Amino acid sequence: MTIQNAELLEKIRQQFESAPYPNMPLELSPQGDANLLYANNFITPFYLRNQQVAKSPDLAILDVGCGTGYKTLILAAANPGAEILGIDLSAKSIQLAQERLRFHGFAAAQFQVLSLLDLDQLDRQFDYINCDEVLYLLPDLEQALKMLRSKLKPQGILRGNLHSLYQRYHYFRAQELFTALGLMQGNPQQPEIEIVLETMRELSDDVPLKQQTWSAKQAVEDPQDYVLMNYLFHGDQGYTIPDLFAALRDAELEFICMTNQRSWELARLFQNPQNLPSFWQENLPKLSLEEQLQLFELIAPIHRLLDFWVGQAHQTPAWKTPASWADPDWETARVTLHPQLQTPAIKTAITDAIRQQQQFDLSRYFTAAAPHQVRIMLSPYVLAGLLPLWDAPQQFPALLKRILKIYACDPITLKPTNPQRASQELRNTLINLEKYLYVLLTQKPK
Numbered sequence: 261m262t263i264q265n266a267e268l269l270e271k272i273r274q275q276f277e278s279a280p281y282p283n284m285p286l287e288l289s290p291q292g293d294a295n296l297l298y299a300n301n302f303i304t305p306f307y308l309r310n311q312q313v314a315k316s317p318d319l320a321i322l323d324v325g326c327g328t329g330y331k332t333l334i335l336a337a338a339n340p341g342a343e344i345l346g347i348d349l350s351a352k353s354i355q356l357a358q359e360r361l362r363f364h365g366f367a368a369a370q371f372q373v374l375s376l377l378d379l380d381q382l383d384r385q386f387d388y389i390n391c392d393e394v395l396y397l398l399p400d401l402e403q404a405l406k407m408l409r410s411k412l413k414p415q416g417i418l419r420g421n422l423h424s425l426y427q428r429y430h431y432f433r434a435q436e437l438f439t440a441l442g443l444m445q446g447n448p449q450q451p452e453i454e455i456v457l458e459t460m461r462e463l464s465d466d467v468p469l470k471q472q473t474w475s476a477k478q479a480v481e482d483p484q485d486y487v488l489m490n491y492l493f494h495g496d497q498g499y500t501i502p503d504l505f506a507a508l509r510d511a512e513l514e515f516i517c518m519t520n521q522r523s524w525e526l527a528r529l530f531q532n533p534q535n536l537p538s539f540w541q542e543n544l545p546k547l548s549l550e551e552q553l554q555l556f557e558l559i560a561p562i563h564r565l566l567d568f569w570v571g572q573a574h575q576t577p578a579w580k581t582p583a584s585w586a587d588p589d590w591e592t593a594r595v596t597l598h599p600q601l602q603t604p605a606i607k608t609a610i611t612d613a614i615r616q617q618q619q620f621d622l623s624r625y626f627t628a629a630a631p632h633q634v635r636i637m638l639s640p641y642v643l644a645g646l647l648p649l650w651d652a653p654q655q656f657p658a659l660l661k662r663i664l665k666i667y668a669c670d671p672i673t674l675k676p677t678n679p680q681r682a683s684q685e686l687r688n689t690l691i692n693l694e695k696y697l698y699v700l701l702t703q704k705p706k
Protein backbone atom coordinates (compact mmCIF):
# COMPACT_ATOMS: atom_id res chain seq x y z
CA MET A 261 0.00 0.00 0.00
CA THR A 262 1.31 3.47 -0.85
CA ILE A 263 1.98 5.93 1.99
CA GLN A 264 -0.81 8.13 0.60
CA ASN A 265 -3.31 5.28 0.72
CA ALA A 266 -2.20 4.25 4.21
CA GLU A 267 -2.71 7.84 5.39
CA LEU A 268 -6.17 7.93 3.82
CA LEU A 269 -7.14 4.64 5.44
CA GLU A 270 -6.03 6.03 8.80
CA LYS A 271 -8.08 9.20 8.28
CA ILE A 272 -11.15 7.09 7.44
CA ARG A 273 -10.56 4.98 10.54
CA GLN A 274 -10.25 8.06 12.74
CA GLN A 275 -13.39 9.58 11.26
CA PHE A 276 -15.48 6.50 12.12
CA GLU A 277 -13.75 5.99 15.44
CA SER A 278 -14.88 9.43 16.60
CA ALA A 279 -18.25 9.28 14.83
CA PRO A 280 -19.33 5.63 14.44
CA TYR A 281 -21.96 5.08 11.76
CA PRO A 282 -24.88 4.67 11.58
CA ASN A 283 -26.06 6.61 14.58
CA MET A 284 -29.12 4.39 15.16
CA PRO A 285 -30.72 3.80 18.58
CA LEU A 286 -29.74 0.46 20.07
CA GLU A 287 -33.38 -0.58 20.53
CA LEU A 288 -34.39 -0.02 16.89
CA SER A 289 -35.39 -3.37 15.38
CA PRO A 290 -35.82 -4.25 11.70
CA GLN A 291 -38.15 -7.16 12.57
CA GLY A 292 -41.43 -6.78 10.73
CA ASP A 293 -39.97 -4.54 8.01
CA ALA A 294 -40.48 -6.93 5.09
CA ASN A 295 -38.75 -4.63 2.61
CA LEU A 296 -35.52 -4.40 4.57
CA LEU A 297 -35.49 -8.10 5.29
CA TYR A 298 -36.25 -9.02 1.67
CA ALA A 299 -33.24 -7.12 0.33
CA ASN A 300 -30.95 -8.74 2.89
CA ASN A 301 -32.26 -12.28 2.62
CA PHE A 302 -29.81 -14.59 0.85
CA ILE A 303 -32.74 -16.29 -0.87
CA THR A 304 -33.43 -13.13 -2.92
CA PRO A 305 -30.15 -12.75 -4.86
CA PHE A 306 -29.60 -16.52 -4.99
CA TYR A 307 -32.94 -16.92 -6.76
CA LEU A 308 -32.24 -13.98 -9.08
CA ARG A 309 -29.01 -15.60 -10.13
CA ASN A 310 -29.96 -19.28 -10.22
CA GLN A 311 -33.76 -19.50 -10.37
CA GLN A 312 -33.55 -21.85 -7.42
CA VAL A 313 -34.59 -21.51 -3.80
CA ALA A 314 -31.42 -21.60 -1.70
CA LYS A 315 -31.26 -24.27 0.95
CA SER A 316 -28.47 -23.18 3.21
CA PRO A 317 -29.00 -24.25 6.78
CA ASP A 318 -25.37 -23.39 7.53
CA LEU A 319 -25.24 -20.05 5.79
CA ALA A 320 -22.06 -18.09 6.53
CA ILE A 321 -22.38 -14.32 6.19
CA LEU A 322 -19.63 -11.70 6.32
CA ASP A 323 -20.51 -8.05 6.85
CA VAL A 324 -17.55 -5.96 5.71
CA GLY A 325 -17.35 -2.45 7.18
CA CYS A 326 -20.24 -3.27 9.49
CA GLY A 327 -20.04 0.04 11.37
CA THR A 328 -22.32 0.09 14.43
CA GLY A 329 -24.02 -3.05 13.17
CA TYR A 330 -27.52 -1.97 12.19
CA LYS A 331 -27.16 -3.62 8.77
CA THR A 332 -25.57 -6.64 10.46
CA LEU A 333 -28.68 -6.86 12.62
CA ILE A 334 -30.87 -6.78 9.51
CA LEU A 335 -28.76 -9.59 8.00
CA ALA A 336 -29.16 -11.66 11.17
CA ALA A 337 -32.93 -11.06 11.27
CA ALA A 338 -33.38 -11.80 7.55
CA ASN A 339 -31.36 -15.03 7.66
CA PRO A 340 -32.34 -16.87 10.86
CA GLY A 341 -29.71 -19.35 11.98
CA ALA A 342 -26.96 -17.91 9.80
CA GLU A 343 -23.45 -17.65 11.16
CA ILE A 344 -22.50 -13.97 11.12
CA LEU A 345 -19.12 -12.26 11.20
CA GLY A 346 -18.79 -8.48 11.09
CA ILE A 347 -15.52 -6.67 10.48
CA ASP A 348 -14.60 -2.99 10.55
CA LEU A 349 -11.57 -0.74 10.72
CA SER A 350 -12.93 1.05 13.76
CA ALA A 351 -12.75 -0.64 17.18
CA LYS A 352 -15.44 1.65 18.60
CA SER A 353 -17.84 0.67 15.79
CA ILE A 354 -17.13 -3.02 16.40
CA GLN A 355 -17.88 -2.63 20.10
CA LEU A 356 -21.21 -0.92 19.35
CA ALA A 357 -22.12 -3.54 16.72
CA GLN A 358 -21.45 -6.34 19.21
CA GLU A 359 -23.66 -4.64 21.82
CA ARG A 360 -26.43 -4.16 19.25
CA LEU A 361 -26.51 -7.79 18.14
CA ARG A 362 -26.42 -9.02 21.74
CA PHE A 363 -29.23 -6.67 22.70
CA HIS A 364 -31.42 -8.16 19.96
CA GLY A 365 -30.68 -11.76 20.91
CA PHE A 366 -27.98 -12.58 18.35
CA ALA A 367 -25.24 -13.24 20.87
CA ALA A 368 -23.52 -15.77 18.58
CA ALA A 369 -22.64 -13.11 15.99
CA GLN A 370 -18.88 -12.56 15.86
CA PHE A 371 -17.04 -9.28 15.34
CA GLN A 372 -13.45 -8.43 14.60
CA VAL A 373 -11.43 -5.26 14.04
CA LEU A 374 -10.05 -5.90 10.57
CA SER A 375 -9.61 -3.98 7.33
CA LEU A 376 -11.16 -5.21 4.11
CA LEU A 377 -7.63 -5.06 2.70
CA ASP A 378 -6.48 -7.58 5.32
CA LEU A 379 -9.24 -10.09 4.66
CA ASP A 380 -6.68 -12.70 3.62
CA GLN A 381 -6.05 -13.11 7.36
CA LEU A 382 -9.42 -14.90 7.50
CA ASP A 383 -8.90 -18.52 6.67
CA ARG A 384 -12.39 -19.20 5.28
CA GLN A 385 -15.02 -18.34 2.68
CA PHE A 386 -18.61 -17.14 2.88
CA ASP A 387 -21.97 -17.73 1.16
CA TYR A 388 -22.89 -14.07 1.34
CA ILE A 389 -20.72 -11.00 1.74
CA ASN A 390 -22.37 -7.70 2.46
CA CYS A 391 -20.25 -4.62 1.85
CA ASP A 392 -22.63 -1.74 2.29
CA GLU A 393 -21.51 1.90 2.02
CA VAL A 394 -17.82 0.99 2.11
CA LEU A 395 -16.45 0.34 -1.39
CA TYR A 396 -16.55 3.96 -2.48
CA LEU A 397 -14.04 4.75 0.28
CA LEU A 398 -11.39 2.34 -1.01
CA PRO A 399 -8.68 3.99 -3.11
CA ASP A 400 -8.34 0.93 -5.37
CA LEU A 401 -11.75 -0.54 -6.22
CA GLU A 402 -10.42 -3.46 -8.28
CA GLN A 403 -8.09 -4.54 -5.48
CA ALA A 404 -10.97 -4.39 -2.97
CA LEU A 405 -13.28 -6.41 -5.21
CA LYS A 406 -10.60 -9.04 -5.83
CA MET A 407 -10.09 -9.36 -2.08
CA LEU A 408 -13.83 -9.80 -1.52
CA ARG A 409 -14.04 -12.33 -4.35
CA SER A 410 -11.31 -14.43 -2.75
CA LYS A 411 -13.54 -14.80 0.33
CA LEU A 412 -16.64 -15.89 -1.61
CA LYS A 413 -17.60 -19.55 -1.91
CA PRO A 414 -17.96 -20.62 -5.57
CA GLN A 415 -21.75 -20.10 -5.48
CA GLY A 416 -21.48 -17.21 -3.03
CA ILE A 417 -22.98 -13.79 -3.58
CA LEU A 418 -21.55 -10.35 -2.86
CA ARG A 419 -23.66 -7.28 -2.29
CA GLY A 420 -21.80 -4.02 -2.68
CA ASN A 421 -22.42 -0.44 -3.63
CA LEU A 422 -20.69 2.65 -4.93
CA HIS A 423 -21.59 6.29 -4.77
CA SER A 424 -22.94 7.54 -8.08
CA LEU A 425 -20.70 10.20 -9.60
CA TYR A 426 -23.64 11.88 -11.32
CA GLN A 427 -26.16 11.77 -8.49
CA ARG A 428 -23.67 13.05 -5.92
CA TYR A 429 -21.86 15.40 -8.21
CA HIS A 430 -22.72 18.52 -6.19
CA TYR A 431 -21.65 16.96 -2.90
CA PHE A 432 -18.27 16.14 -4.42
CA ARG A 433 -17.98 19.81 -5.35
CA ALA A 434 -18.92 20.76 -1.78
CA GLN A 435 -16.23 18.38 -0.47
CA GLU A 436 -13.68 20.14 -2.69
CA LEU A 437 -14.80 23.48 -1.29
CA PHE A 438 -14.37 22.43 2.33
CA THR A 439 -11.06 20.75 1.55
CA ALA A 440 -9.87 24.02 -0.02
CA LEU A 441 -10.95 25.79 3.18
CA GLY A 442 -8.69 23.46 5.18
CA LEU A 443 -11.43 21.55 7.03
CA MET A 444 -10.26 18.12 5.85
CA GLN A 445 -6.62 18.26 6.90
CA GLY A 446 -7.20 16.16 9.99
CA ASN A 447 -10.14 14.32 11.45
CA PRO A 448 -13.16 16.63 11.10
CA GLN A 449 -14.78 17.17 14.50
CA GLN A 450 -17.38 19.47 16.04
CA PRO A 451 -15.65 22.78 15.13
CA GLU A 452 -15.40 21.75 11.44
CA ILE A 453 -18.97 20.44 11.46
CA GLU A 454 -20.16 23.78 12.87
CA ILE A 455 -18.34 25.72 10.13
CA VAL A 456 -20.09 23.65 7.44
CA LEU A 457 -23.49 24.00 9.08
CA GLU A 458 -23.09 27.74 9.50
CA THR A 459 -21.79 28.21 5.96
CA MET A 460 -24.60 26.25 4.37
CA ARG A 461 -27.31 27.87 6.50
CA GLU A 462 -26.07 31.36 5.79
CA LEU A 463 -25.56 31.01 2.03
CA SER A 464 -28.35 32.70 0.05
CA ASP A 465 -31.10 30.27 -0.86
CA ASP A 466 -30.60 30.80 -4.59
CA VAL A 467 -26.87 29.97 -4.51
CA PRO A 468 -26.28 26.80 -6.59
CA LEU A 469 -24.34 24.85 -3.94
CA LYS A 470 -27.13 25.41 -1.41
CA GLN A 471 -29.90 24.64 -3.87
CA GLN A 472 -28.15 21.51 -5.07
CA THR A 473 -27.03 19.97 -1.78
CA TRP A 474 -28.51 21.48 1.38
CA SER A 475 -31.20 19.65 3.33
CA ALA A 476 -32.28 21.74 6.32
CA LYS A 477 -34.36 18.78 7.52
CA GLN A 478 -31.42 16.36 7.64
CA ALA A 479 -29.24 19.04 9.23
CA VAL A 480 -31.75 19.30 12.08
CA GLU A 481 -32.42 15.56 12.42
CA ASP A 482 -28.80 14.40 12.65
CA PRO A 483 -26.35 17.24 11.96
CA GLN A 484 -23.22 15.21 12.71
CA ASP A 485 -24.00 12.26 10.41
CA TYR A 486 -25.38 14.54 7.73
CA VAL A 487 -22.29 16.73 7.54
CA LEU A 488 -19.70 13.99 7.99
CA MET A 489 -21.29 11.60 5.48
CA ASN A 490 -21.79 14.27 2.84
CA TYR A 491 -19.71 17.44 3.17
CA LEU A 492 -16.67 16.22 5.14
CA PHE A 493 -16.25 12.60 4.06
CA HIS A 494 -12.66 11.37 3.81
CA GLY A 495 -12.12 9.05 0.84
CA ASP A 496 -15.59 9.50 -0.69
CA GLN A 497 -15.49 8.89 -4.45
CA GLY A 498 -18.07 8.75 -7.24
CA TYR A 499 -18.41 6.10 -9.94
CA THR A 500 -20.32 5.63 -13.19
CA ILE A 501 -21.93 2.45 -14.50
CA PRO A 502 -19.03 1.84 -16.95
CA ASP A 503 -16.58 2.28 -14.03
CA LEU A 504 -18.48 -0.33 -12.04
CA PHE A 505 -18.64 -2.87 -14.85
CA ALA A 506 -14.97 -2.39 -15.76
CA ALA A 507 -13.99 -3.08 -12.14
CA LEU A 508 -16.24 -6.15 -11.97
CA ARG A 509 -14.71 -7.58 -15.14
CA ASP A 510 -11.24 -6.93 -13.80
CA ALA A 511 -12.07 -8.71 -10.55
CA GLU A 512 -13.76 -11.61 -12.40
CA LEU A 513 -17.11 -10.95 -10.83
CA GLU A 514 -20.36 -11.49 -12.69
CA PHE A 515 -23.12 -8.92 -12.41
CA ILE A 516 -26.45 -10.36 -11.25
CA CYS A 517 -28.58 -7.24 -11.01
CA MET A 518 -29.07 -4.03 -9.11
CA THR A 519 -30.55 -4.70 -5.67
CA ASN A 520 -33.36 -2.31 -6.67
CA GLN A 521 -33.41 -3.45 -10.30
CA ARG A 522 -37.02 -2.51 -10.98
CA SER A 523 -36.34 1.13 -10.23
CA TRP A 524 -33.67 1.16 -12.97
CA GLU A 525 -36.07 0.38 -15.83
CA LEU A 526 -35.34 2.69 -18.74
CA ALA A 527 -38.82 2.47 -20.26
CA ARG A 528 -40.33 3.90 -17.09
CA LEU A 529 -38.52 7.17 -17.70
CA PHE A 530 -40.79 7.81 -20.68
CA GLN A 531 -44.27 9.30 -20.46
CA ASN A 532 -45.73 6.22 -22.06
CA PRO A 533 -43.61 3.13 -21.33
CA GLN A 534 -45.90 0.96 -23.48
CA ASN A 535 -45.46 3.20 -26.50
CA LEU A 536 -41.84 4.36 -26.70
CA PRO A 537 -40.52 6.60 -29.50
CA SER A 538 -39.74 4.37 -32.49
CA PHE A 539 -35.93 4.75 -32.14
CA TRP A 540 -36.15 3.50 -28.56
CA GLN A 541 -38.67 0.79 -29.31
CA GLU A 542 -36.33 -0.61 -31.94
CA ASN A 543 -33.07 -0.30 -30.04
CA LEU A 544 -33.92 -0.89 -26.38
CA PRO A 545 -34.25 -4.68 -26.71
CA LYS A 546 -30.82 -4.85 -28.35
CA LEU A 547 -29.06 -3.18 -25.41
CA SER A 548 -27.15 -5.13 -22.78
CA LEU A 549 -28.11 -4.68 -19.14
CA GLU A 550 -24.95 -2.63 -18.65
CA GLU A 551 -25.87 -0.31 -21.52
CA GLN A 552 -29.40 0.10 -20.24
CA LEU A 553 -28.17 1.03 -16.77
CA GLN A 554 -25.68 3.49 -18.23
CA LEU A 555 -28.37 5.22 -20.30
CA PHE A 556 -30.72 5.27 -17.33
CA GLU A 557 -28.13 7.07 -15.25
CA LEU A 558 -27.30 9.57 -17.96
CA ILE A 559 -30.98 10.45 -18.27
CA ALA A 560 -31.94 10.18 -14.60
CA PRO A 561 -29.15 10.14 -12.00
CA ILE A 562 -31.62 9.61 -9.18
CA HIS A 563 -29.96 6.80 -7.25
CA ARG A 564 -27.32 7.83 -4.74
CA LEU A 565 -25.96 4.30 -4.75
CA LEU A 566 -25.09 1.93 -7.56
CA ASP A 567 -26.17 -0.98 -5.39
CA PHE A 568 -25.49 -4.39 -6.88
CA TRP A 569 -25.37 -8.16 -6.38
CA VAL A 570 -22.58 -10.11 -8.05
CA GLY A 571 -21.24 -13.65 -8.02
CA GLN A 572 -18.00 -15.20 -9.13
CA ALA A 573 -17.61 -15.26 -12.89
CA HIS A 574 -17.54 -18.69 -14.58
CA GLN A 575 -19.52 -20.26 -11.75
CA THR A 576 -23.00 -20.36 -13.23
CA PRO A 577 -24.35 -23.71 -12.10
CA ALA A 578 -25.07 -26.32 -14.76
CA TRP A 579 -28.61 -26.73 -13.43
CA LYS A 580 -29.61 -23.13 -14.05
CA THR A 581 -33.09 -22.94 -15.60
CA PRO A 582 -34.12 -20.22 -18.07
CA ALA A 583 -34.64 -16.80 -16.44
CA SER A 584 -37.86 -16.28 -18.35
CA TRP A 585 -41.08 -17.94 -17.27
CA ALA A 586 -42.67 -17.37 -20.65
CA ASP A 587 -42.72 -21.06 -21.55
CA PRO A 588 -41.83 -23.32 -18.63
CA ASP A 589 -43.09 -26.80 -17.89
CA TRP A 590 -45.95 -25.88 -15.57
CA GLU A 591 -46.71 -29.51 -14.74
CA THR A 592 -43.48 -29.67 -12.73
CA ALA A 593 -43.30 -26.04 -11.64
CA ARG A 594 -43.03 -25.42 -7.93
CA VAL A 595 -44.30 -22.24 -6.32
CA THR A 596 -42.68 -20.88 -3.14
CA LEU A 597 -43.78 -17.78 -1.30
CA HIS A 598 -40.92 -15.34 -0.68
CA PRO A 599 -40.02 -16.04 2.96
CA GLN A 600 -40.44 -12.38 3.85
CA LEU A 601 -44.15 -12.62 3.01
CA GLN A 602 -44.58 -15.72 5.12
CA THR A 603 -45.67 -13.97 8.29
CA PRO A 604 -48.67 -14.77 10.51
CA ALA A 605 -49.76 -11.10 10.24
CA ILE A 606 -49.99 -11.24 6.44
CA LYS A 607 -51.69 -14.64 6.53
CA THR A 608 -54.32 -13.27 8.92
CA ALA A 609 -54.87 -10.18 6.74
CA ILE A 610 -55.31 -12.41 3.70
CA THR A 611 -57.72 -14.76 5.45
CA ASP A 612 -59.79 -11.71 6.53
CA ALA A 613 -59.85 -10.39 2.95
CA ILE A 614 -61.05 -13.78 1.67
CA ARG A 615 -63.82 -13.95 4.29
CA GLN A 616 -64.94 -10.38 3.59
CA GLN A 617 -64.68 -10.93 -0.20
CA GLN A 618 -62.32 -7.97 -0.56
CA GLN A 619 -59.54 -7.21 -3.02
CA PHE A 620 -56.13 -7.40 -1.35
CA ASP A 621 -53.18 -5.11 -2.04
CA LEU A 622 -50.12 -7.34 -1.58
CA SER A 623 -47.76 -4.47 -2.42
CA ARG A 624 -48.82 -2.75 0.81
CA TYR A 625 -46.68 -5.24 2.69
CA PHE A 626 -43.80 -5.62 0.36
CA THR A 627 -42.69 -2.92 -2.03
CA ALA A 628 -38.93 -3.42 -2.19
CA ALA A 629 -38.92 -5.30 -5.47
CA ALA A 630 -41.51 -3.15 -7.20
CA PRO A 631 -41.44 0.54 -8.06
CA HIS A 632 -43.79 2.56 -5.87
CA GLN A 633 -46.49 3.03 -8.47
CA VAL A 634 -46.90 -0.71 -9.01
CA ARG A 635 -49.89 -2.11 -7.14
CA ILE A 636 -50.42 -5.87 -6.85
CA MET A 637 -54.15 -6.32 -6.29
CA LEU A 638 -55.44 -9.86 -5.78
CA SER A 639 -59.08 -10.94 -5.87
CA PRO A 640 -60.47 -13.02 -2.97
CA TYR A 641 -60.69 -16.04 -5.34
CA VAL A 642 -57.02 -15.84 -6.29
CA LEU A 643 -56.06 -15.26 -2.66
CA ALA A 644 -58.01 -18.32 -1.58
CA GLY A 645 -56.26 -20.32 -4.28
CA LEU A 646 -52.82 -19.19 -3.14
CA LEU A 647 -53.47 -19.55 0.59
CA PRO A 648 -51.66 -22.94 0.99
CA LEU A 649 -48.43 -21.13 0.02
CA TRP A 650 -48.45 -19.64 3.50
CA ASP A 651 -47.99 -23.17 4.87
CA ALA A 652 -45.56 -24.70 2.37
CA PRO A 653 -44.35 -24.54 -1.24
CA GLN A 654 -46.87 -26.02 -3.71
CA GLN A 655 -46.73 -27.70 -7.11
CA PHE A 656 -48.55 -25.72 -9.79
CA PRO A 657 -51.09 -28.51 -10.55
CA ALA A 658 -52.10 -28.64 -6.87
CA LEU A 659 -52.79 -24.90 -6.84
CA LEU A 660 -54.79 -25.19 -10.06
CA LYS A 661 -56.86 -28.04 -8.62
CA ARG A 662 -57.68 -25.89 -5.62
CA ILE A 663 -58.66 -22.89 -7.75
CA LEU A 664 -60.98 -25.10 -9.83
CA LYS A 665 -62.59 -26.34 -6.64
CA ILE A 666 -63.12 -22.82 -5.31
CA TYR A 667 -64.20 -21.45 -8.63
CA ALA A 668 -66.16 -24.47 -9.90
CA CYS A 669 -68.51 -22.50 -12.11
CA ASP A 670 -68.96 -19.13 -13.76
CA PRO A 671 -70.99 -17.04 -11.24
CA ILE A 672 -73.10 -15.52 -14.06
CA THR A 673 -73.70 -18.33 -16.55
CA LEU A 674 -73.24 -21.14 -13.99
CA LYS A 675 -71.35 -23.07 -16.66
CA PRO A 676 -68.45 -25.17 -15.27
CA THR A 677 -65.15 -23.27 -15.21
CA ASN A 678 -62.96 -23.94 -18.23
CA PRO A 679 -59.80 -25.61 -16.81
CA GLN A 680 -57.60 -24.25 -19.62
CA ARG A 681 -58.72 -20.72 -18.97
CA ALA A 682 -58.31 -21.09 -15.21
CA SER A 683 -54.82 -22.52 -15.76
CA GLN A 684 -53.86 -19.62 -18.02
CA GLU A 685 -55.14 -17.08 -15.49
CA LEU A 686 -53.26 -18.73 -12.66
CA ARG A 687 -50.05 -18.77 -14.73
CA ASN A 688 -50.46 -15.09 -15.56
CA THR A 689 -50.98 -14.26 -11.90
CA LEU A 690 -47.92 -16.25 -10.87
CA ILE A 691 -45.75 -14.74 -13.61
CA ASN A 692 -46.75 -11.28 -12.46
CA LEU A 693 -46.09 -12.13 -8.80
CA GLU A 694 -42.72 -13.64 -9.73
CA LYS A 695 -41.73 -10.47 -11.58
CA TYR A 696 -41.66 -8.73 -8.20
CA LEU A 697 -40.46 -11.82 -6.33
CA TYR A 698 -43.58 -12.21 -4.24
CA VAL A 699 -43.38 -15.84 -5.31
CA LEU A 700 -40.40 -17.85 -6.50
CA LEU A 701 -41.00 -20.25 -9.40
CA THR A 702 -38.67 -23.17 -9.73
CA GLN A 703 -38.33 -26.31 -11.79
CA LYS A 704 -36.42 -29.47 -11.18
CA PRO A 705 -32.98 -29.23 -12.79
CA LYS A 706 -33.07 -30.97 -16.18
Ligand SMILES: C[S@@+](CC[C@H](N)C(=O)[O-])C[C@H]1O[C@@H](n2cnc3c(N)ncnc32)[C@H](O)[C@@H]1O
Pocket residue numbers: 272273276281282324325326327328330331347348349350353374375376377391392393394397398
Ligand atom coordinates in the same frame (compact mmCIF):
# COMPACT_ATOMS: atom_id res chain seq x y z
C1 LIG B 1 -20.51 4.55 5.90
S1 LIG B 1 -20.08 3.36 7.08
C2 LIG B 1 -21.15 2.05 6.69
C3 LIG B 1 -21.50 1.17 7.86
C4 LIG B 1 -22.47 0.04 7.54
N1 LIG B 1 -21.97 -0.87 6.56
C5 LIG B 1 -23.79 0.60 7.09
O1 LIG B 1 -24.06 0.61 5.89
O2 LIG B 1 -24.56 1.04 7.94
C6 LIG B 1 -18.53 2.78 6.53
C7 LIG B 1 -17.88 1.82 7.49
O3 LIG B 1 -16.83 1.15 6.81
C8 LIG B 1 -15.69 1.09 7.64
N2 LIG B 1 -14.52 0.99 6.73
C9 LIG B 1 -14.04 1.93 5.91
N3 LIG B 1 -12.98 1.46 5.24
C10 LIG B 1 -12.81 0.18 5.65
C11 LIG B 1 -11.88 -0.84 5.35
N4 LIG B 1 -10.90 -0.64 4.48
N5 LIG B 1 -11.99 -2.02 5.98
C12 LIG B 1 -12.98 -2.25 6.87
N6 LIG B 1 -13.89 -1.31 7.21
C13 LIG B 1 -13.80 -0.11 6.61
C14 LIG B 1 -15.75 2.37 8.44
O4 LIG B 1 -15.01 2.26 9.65
C15 LIG B 1 -17.25 2.49 8.69
O5 LIG B 1 -17.65 1.88 9.87
